[in-house]
Amino acid sequence: MKTKFNKEKYINYSEESIKKILCILEKLKAEWDLVPKEDFREGRGHLGYLRTAGQSNISDDQYFEWMATCNLPAFNQLENILRTLQQENIILDFESFDEYV
């Protein structure tokens, strides 16, 4: 499904917020470069686990660094930007979860 970029939607956005979105987009691009493009099994036998294509886990260190470099004061801002990008189908899905739960 290919959607068209809705320019008018972003015209009312402030310059700073567009810069923030762009900055996160750049970060995602860097992440995309490292993501496996096809499914593969890491490790051997039953100990190994499947890494699905195009899926990336971003650790807290990493997204804290994103937030610092992109001038995002709160985590919910990062979530908002990711949601916007999801609406534009730049990413298919994202979810945040606690590792130990």
Next chain:
Amino acid sequence: MTIIKVQFPKDFEEKYREYRQMFLDILAREKTEKNEELDNAEINIKQQDIDSKEENLHLKIKTAKILLLKENEIKNKVHTFASLDNSFNLPIDGLFALANQDLIQLNNCLLSQGYINEYRRKRKEFEVKQYNIMIASVGSGHSSNPKETDAWKNYLTDKYCNLGKGIYDELTKNFQIETDAFTFQSLAKNDIARAFLSLKVKIYPKRIKDFLDRKIDLFIKDELDLSGKPMEMFSDKFANLYKTQRFLSYEKQKECFAIAIENLTNEQGYPLNNLKIDYTQIWEKEMILQTNFLETALGMEREELIEIKDIIDPIPKNLIVATSDLFWKYPLTIKMKILPDFNKYYELVSKKYNPKDTLKEDKPEPEKTSIKKEDIIDSIESQKDTRNEVIFDYNNVSFSFSGEFYKPTEEVRKKLLRELWKNRQIKNKKGEIVKDGERKRESEIAVLSGFIKSEQEFNFPENKNNFKETIKQLNRIFKDKKFPLTINSNKEGILMIYAKDLG
């Protein structure tokens, strides 16, 4: 520990390019519109101030002031980020924030090839460390600290040295490359890259001054909201916590400031023209989150009470360490000159806090006070006179030993008497004066010079030893000057001191 799981579509790269271009177009359009506005009309920033709360306002104010103070050293010269941060205390975020507001311009943003070498060197170090940890943990069942290694792994195992393929390829071919704004901004946060990023800062002093004046005027009226992010790390959990931060009014802060300045200058004796003051000298640790140290100083400067000469941040990196020990141990310091109007202001403050003083001043008794002062001066002078009677005259002193008379040179005479006088002579309050030609025993001299109160005390071994030490010092002096005598307190020696009454 929260993790974000992101699922990319297969055609991510295409979409990325498309959307990136679109966003850049919007930005470019906005910028041209903005420039037109700037050209055509006056900058209507006052409206902006009221409409929206600016982010990082404290940082911007601090950066702007430092830029104004060090304008000549910074402008039109090539700097690395590390040097800007370390030698000028200029926070990088502040520079970018000011650049976004067109108060300064960052030109010639260059990244040099040394970055790649440094990155590789760090990577090798990391690999060796990882290997050592692996060897050490064999058999123990414990792996290395996963959090630390994961963070570094992500950071240091990038094929293109965290630059992206395009920039990396270009940088391997050229000694220096000019980077775009985003890469530059993100690289500026990178510890390795900071030393290899260079730029020129173009300063618009008038714009910065206008900006500062507007903000400080608002601050003086208590209309500026300076609540800032206390710690970025917690901001996801306490997203709006920092907004609840509240500050004391400007007037109250100014009073505290004035009292501290008065205390430092008049009571402790620090210079008025070169006073260095920090917040630990004004407020207590618990109060510090309710105060704006820098802004208050700037407000006082705007009211022409002081003149700020320098802002010194002992911690060069822009650490946010509010209320921690580091924050308290290495406080932000301001070097200032106290202007004459300050005294008038301090009088008002002291009246407010010491109503007794005001009562005294209300009573019209100027004559009495003046007489009192004279009395005090007289009494001081009379005290001096009595002291002079006690003290020997250095300039006219000679001494003899075992019947032989010596008139030492001026230097030695001064040294000798300094030794005697410095340590003990002041204690001699009897006012006894040695007459011309009079002979004194050691014990008598000991009494006279204030070593002991009575001659009987000379028999105490402690007193004797103390006196002997002084005599040894005298011996040393004479040895230096090659005097033809030895002073030995065991012999029946008589040290003659010829003194003259000054009174």
